[in-house]
Amino acid sequence: MDELPKLVDVEPCKLGRSFENGNIKFYDNFGIIALQFKRSVGPVEAGTMICFGDKIDIIRGFPKIRRTLMLYPSLENHFKDEVAVEEKMNGYNVRIALVNNKIIAFTRGGFICPYTTKKAPEIMDMSAFFIDHPELVICGEMVGSENPYVTHNYREIGKLGFRIFDLREKGTNKALSVKDKIKLLESYSLPRVKFFGLLKIDEAPEKIFELINKLGIEDREGVVIKDPNMIIEPIKYTSSQAHNGELEYAFTYPFDFGRAFFFSRVIREGFQAFELDETDDEITNRAHKLGESILYPMIDAIKNIAEGNHASEDILIHVENLKEAENFVRHLRDLGVIATVHSYGKGKAIIRREHQSTSDRISNFLRGGLY
C-alpha cells in the first residue's frame, strides 16, 4: 500500500477507495496473484493488471481507440502533418507479457486467458524477443475462423493466427513509434498487422477511402490511423461491410446486445454515405444492405425459437483433452458468459454459448407477451 501509489501515479486515498468500491479487485488465477482494474482509476486504464511475483509487473490496460465519423476534418484536427495507416484486424485484443518468467496472455478486461496463453506461443516464437525485451508488452489481435471470442475468415490466416499492432512499455504503457515497432518485430520475425504507409494529412482522407473501399470488398474491417510517433492517440475507421457484418451477428441475438451497439453502427453508415457524397443509387444500395443485415437475422432468430430451439452459438476450439475445454468454460463463466462443453473428441471441443435473454424474450413474445 506504500509502494503502489508511486508505481501507478494515483493518489493513495483514491486507490484505497477504488479498492473498497470494487473498481480494483484481487485476482488469483492460473498461478498469478494480481490487482485487476475493473474500471479506469485516474490515468490507469481499465484492464490493468498489477502482478505480484518475484517482482511487480504492471501490465496496463489497452487504451480505448476512438472513432471518427468524418475523416475530413477529424484527421486534420487531431493529427499533425503525417499519419501512419495500419489495417484494423477483426478478432480479440490480447496483451502478452513476461510475468514471473512465464509468457502470459491477457484479454481486454485484464483476465488471463488459458486458451490464448497456450495458443499464442504455438503460433509465434516470442522467446528470443522476451529474453531481450522483458519490459515490453506485445499488443495484438488473435484472429481466425476458429477462435473462441470473435471469428472472422481471413484467407491468409485460416483457423487461428496472431497479428501484432503495438509494443508498449510495462508500467507506463508508452508505445514504440510505428517505425521502431516494425523494425523490432521484423528482426524477431514476429507477425504484424499490415502497414499501408505514411500519408500526408491533406491527402489522407481520400487515400483512406480508397483503402476502405478495397478492404470492404474483401470483407475486411478497416483501418487504425496512428501518429507515426505514437504520442497522439490513434483513431479508427471502418468499412460498411464491417458495420453490416456486426449488425447481422448482433441481430441473430438481438436481446443480448445493448441498444447502443445497434445505434452506433447505423450512425456510422449515415456519416459514411454523407462524406462520400453518394448518389441516389449508391444510397439505395446502402439502405438495402443495412436493412437486410438487420431484418434477415432477426426473422431467422424468431423462427429458430418458434421451432423450439435456443438462441445458442457453437464455438470450436482445439484442445488436448476434455479438461482443457472445461477449464476454458470456467474462464468464460468468470467473464459472465453462459457456456458448456457440448462435445469433445479428437482434440476438438465444441463450446455451446447460450444467449439467454434472446431465448427468453423471444419465446415470451411468441406466447403473446407484450413488448
Ligand code: ATP
Ligand atoms: P475497445 O476499443 O474497448 O477494444 P471496441 O470493440 O469498440 O472496444 P474495436 O472497435 O474493435 O474495439 O477497436 C479497437 C480494437 O481494435 C483494439 O482494442 C484492438 O484490439 C483492435 N485492433 C485491430 N487492429 C489494430 C491496429 N492495427 N492497431 C490498433 N488496434 C487494432
Ligand code: MG
Ligand atoms: Mg475489434
